[in-house]
Amino acid sequence: MSHLRSVDVVCLGESMVTFVPSRPGRLSDVPSFARGIGGAESNVACGLARAGHSARWISRVGTDGFGEHLVREIAATGVDTAYVQRDPRRPTGIYFRTAGERAVGSETAVGSETAGGDGGDSGDSAAASEPLAEVLYYRAGSAAAAMSPALIPRERAWSGRVLHLTGITPALSGDCRALARELTAHAPGRPLVSFDLNYRVSLWRREAEEAADGEGGPAVLLDLARRCDLVFVGEDEAEAVWGVRGPEAIRAVLPEPELLVVKQGGAGATAYARRPDEGTDTVTFEPAPRVDVVAPVGAGDAFAAGFLSGTLRGLPVAERLRHGHLMAAAALTVPGDLGTPPSREHADHLVALDAARWGTLRFGPGWTDLPSPAEKWAETAVVEVPDS
Numbered sequence: 001m002s003h004l005r006s007v008d009v010v011c012l013g014e015s016m017v018t019f020v021p022s023r024p025g026r027l028s029d030v031p032s033f034a035r036g037i038g039g040a041e042s043n044v045a046c047g048l049a050r051a052g053h054s055a056r057w058i059s060r061v062g063t064d065g066f067g068e069h070l071v072r073e074i075a076a077t078g079v080d081t082a083y084v085q086r087d088p089r090r091p092t093g094i095y096f097r098t099a100g101e102r103a104v105g106s107e108t109a110v111g112s113e114t115a116g117g118d119g120g121d122s123g124d125s126a127a128a129s130e131p132l133a134e135v136l137y138y139r140a141g142s143a144a145a146a147m148s149p150a151l152i153p154r155e156r157a158w159s160g161r162v163l164h165l166t167g168i169t170p171a172l173s174g175d176c177r178a179l180a181r182e183l184t185a186h187a188p189g190r191p192l193v194s195f196d197l198n199y200r201v202s203l204w205r206r207e208a209e210e211a212a213d214g215e216g217g218p219a220v221l222l223d224l225a226r227r228c229d230l231v232f233v234g235e236d237e238a239e240a241v242w243g244v245r246g247p248e249a250i251r252a253v254l255p256e257p258e259l260l261v262v263k264q265g266g267a268g269a270t271a272y273a274r275r276p277d278e279g280t281d282t283v284t285f286e287p288a289p290r291v292d293v294v295a296p297v298g299a300g301d302a303f304a305a306g307f308l309s310g311t312l313r314g315l316p317v318a319e320r321l322r323h324g325h326l327m328a329a330a331a332l333t334v335p336g337d338l339g340t341p342p343s344r345e346h347a348d349h350l351v352a353l354d355a356a357r358w359g360t361l362r363f364g365p366g367w368t369d370l371p372s373p374a375e376k377w378a379e380t381a382v383v384e385v386p387d388s
Contacts, residue, residue, distance in 0.1 A: 008048065008161050009045065009053060009054075010156075011041040011048075011055060012057075012058040012059065012163070012169065013165065014059060014093060015037060015074065015093075016092065017092065017094045017095075018036045018094070019097075020096075022034055026134060027096055037069070037070055037074065040166045040301050044196075044308070045074070046338050047301065047309075048309060049078035049079045056080040056082075058083045058152060058157060060090075062091040077338070086143075090143040091143065093143075144172065147169070147176050148175035154182060162194055163191050164195075165224075167197045171204050181223075184224055193229050193230070194228065194229070195224060196231075196232040197234065197241070204217030225257065227256075229258050230258070231259070233254070233263065234262075235250070238250045247272070259317075261321070267288065269324065271317045287359065288328075290362040291333060291364075292364040294332065294365055295334070301337070302328045303324040303327060305341075306323040306324035323347060326342060330368050332363075342367075
């Protein structure tokens with residue numbers, strides 16, 4: 001792999017062009033849409049690049065205007081897109097969505113596509129309760145669904161300190177499942193492998209109907225998660241896919257990863273880190289700050305980016321969790337999938353607050369654009385929330 005430029009993180013997976021209504025209302029009633037981009041893995045890559053890390057996105061897009069737009073927009077955040085392949089026969093995926101929360105496990109099929117879940121997870125630890133989103137995918141037979149071990153060389157995917165994958169990719173096709181297994185195999189040269197469950201029930205339902213192997217999502221996702229080093233799982237996802245409830249039960253199902261992060265909605269997140277010499281876990285919980293939510297889509301991806309940023313910096317687990325919460329808060333307070341994270345100095349200042357001060361944080365739109373002098377942060381970034 002010496003001929004490949006090494007990066008901090010490689011993120012592999014499908015991204016799509018997203019269309020968001022220009023005004024509130026059902027998709028059937030909205031007259032126009034604003035174009036954006038969305039995809040769990042590229043969201044993580046963009047978040048890491050904006051946080052000062054080197055990130056590479058690997059995927060496939062069509063040789064169409066939507067594919068060109070995706071690659072251009074993702075590259076504009078500082079992400080390396082040199083290994084994104086163009087497919088002249090398959091299209092770039094697109095989707096339409098309204099604002100609102102993703103309903104885990106309750107999506108509705110629409111023809112060969114789906115409604116209810118999108119390419120960027122909203123199940124982060126800082127998200128508030130929101131109305132359910134209306135989402136339509138048009139991704140069946142996309143260029144990214146053709147990703148396979150033959151088309152994506154392992155040396156490219158393993159060209160970073162960390163490889164980040166999600167459970168969306170293996171749901172796209174049998175070839176994508178084979179690629180996910182190839183990249184999570186334990187072999188010389190394997191980087192730290194990060195895996196975000198990102199359960200999409202409708203994708204797995206459609207794939208099971210169309211696939212010759214008939215593999216079900218719960219078994220495939222459990223096998224992949226157990227092969228990885230760092231795993232992110234939402235409590236709601238774990239209950240929907242495996243029927244288990246609560247952080248301890250989830251850890252019992254996933255004892256293999258060295259680090260398991262359980263996202264617990266607005267309460268916060270719990271991390272289980274294995275003690276190398278003892279085989280037992282250090283358990284760390286960090287509450288989420290309060291956030292005035294603009295749109296919840298993409299916040300789970302931002303949380304993963306923040307946690308991975310802390311991991312790359314070698315920070316303690318509690319600080320990694322807090323950085324995850326801050327990145328999620330940046331995504332929650334903007335209308336699109338991608339929020340601009342706070343500067344590293346700003347984030348480190350907030351992460352270093354004591355527990356009482358951290359508990360008073362509340363974030364609203366524009367909070368990451370605050371002045372940089374530390375003495376001003378106490379006046380503007382930290383909002384005291386009086387007891388009710």
